[in-house]
Amino acid sequence: MAKTIRLVLDVLKPHQPNALDFASTLAEIDTDFRVKLTVTEVDKKTESTIIIIEGSNINFTEIKNSIEKMGASVHSIDEVEIVGDIQEE
Amino acid sequence: MIENKKYILLHISRAKAIARRYFVTNGFDGALTMLGMVTGFHISGMQELTTAISACVGASIALFVSGSCSAYLSEKAEREKELQEIEQALVSELKESYYGEAKLFIPIFVALVNGLSPLLFSLVIIIPIFLAEHGYLLPLPPFICSIVVALVCIFLLGVFLGRISKKFWLWSGISTLLIALVTIAVIIFLGGTYDI
Numbered sequence: 001m002a003k004t005i006r007l008v009l010d011v012l013k014p015h016q017p018n019a020l021d022f023a024s025t026l027a028e029i030d031t032d033f034r035v036k037l038t039v040t041e042v043d044k045k046t047e048s049t050i051i052i053i054e055g056s057n058i059n060f061t062e063i064k065n066s067i068e069k070m071g072a073s074v075h076s077i078d079e080v081e082i083v084g085d086i087q088e089e
Numbered sequence: 090m091i092e093n094k095k096y097i098l099l100h101i102s103r104a105k106a107i108a109r110r111y112f113v114t115n116g117f118d119g120a121l122t123m124l125g126m127v128t129g130f131h132i133s134g135m136q137e138l139t140t141a142i143s144a145c146v147g148a149s150i151a152l153f154v155s156g157s158c159s160a161y162l163s164e165k166a167e168r169e170k171e172l173q174e175i176e177q178a179l180v181s182e183l184k185e186s187y188y189g190e191a192k193l194f195i196p197i198f199v200a201l202v203n204g205l206s207p208l209l210f211s212l213v214i215i216i217p218i219f220l221a222e223h224g225y226l227l228p229l230p231p232f233i234c235s236i237v238v239a240l241v242c243i244f245l246l247g248v249f250l251g252r253i254s255k256k257f258w259l260w261s262g263i264s265t266l267l268i269a270l271v272t273i274a275v276i277i278f279l280g281g282t283y284d285i
Contacts, residue, residue, distance in 0.1 A: 012179055014175050014179065014188070016103075017097050021097060025097070044178070045174060045175055045178035045179075046175075046178045046179060068181075068185070068186060069185070069187060070097065070187055071179070071183050071186040071187060071188040072179070073179055073180075073181045
């Protein structure tokens with residue numbers, strides 16, 4: 001089964017939780033997750049962000065649920081990197 | 090993860106700062122109310138300690154109910170307004186998010202702090218009267234002891250404020266103490282004029 005190893009998401013989030021807490025919560029979903037969050041635009045109530053998540057097997061649904069739990073919403077999936085299972089003989 | 094969730098809940102709602110503010114405001118309210126009552130009892134020459142305790146406990150409970158209800162209602166309204174504004178900005182429903190949970194739990198948390206703070210200070214202030222009523226010997230008359238305890242509580246609230254604002258704690262403590270002393274002076278003045 002193919003595994004997602006990199007995701008780039010366009011996320012609109014409220015100011016709180018801040019970028020640090022937001023990224024930390026996402027990084028805590030799995031032990032090998034590496035999260036990079038870039039704030040691209042700041043409005044009165046919201047922040048547009050680009051979130052890059054790297055890991056050995058990223059579960060998008062879990063990520064999306066966590067993002068929505070923090071009051072944010074996924075606008076689009078901008079980039080994905082998937083690897084297929086290598087069958088060794 | 091649960092700790093992180095609690096942290097986020099408190100963080101997004103700035104509940105800690107609000108609760109701290111309520112703790113000081115209503116704690117000061119409670120301490121000053123008890124100081125006023127006890128000073129009034131003292132200058133009127135009241136001897137019935139049981140009556141004084143009943144009056145003070147009654148006032149404490151009223152302060153608890155008033156503080157809890159007012160904080161709950163105002164905080165709930167604030168949370169609903171905030172939630173609606175963020176929902177409009179994000180164009181999505183946030184009922185299932187931490188914001189939605191904060192709307193439910195934070196008003197209860199803030200209301201408890203706002204209610205328990207004056208109750209706690211009031212009960213501490215009337216401890217000397219309670220002890221005297223139960224036959225314990227105090228170094229000073231019970232009402233005077235309660236006034237001293239009230240002044241100490243108010244001074245400590247000032248020190249706490251000083252620590253929050255990172256100002257010199259002693260000056261902050263003395264400022265709140267001065268307010269309490271002015272209150273006592275006004276009560277004594279009015280007590281002398283109108284014979285409370």
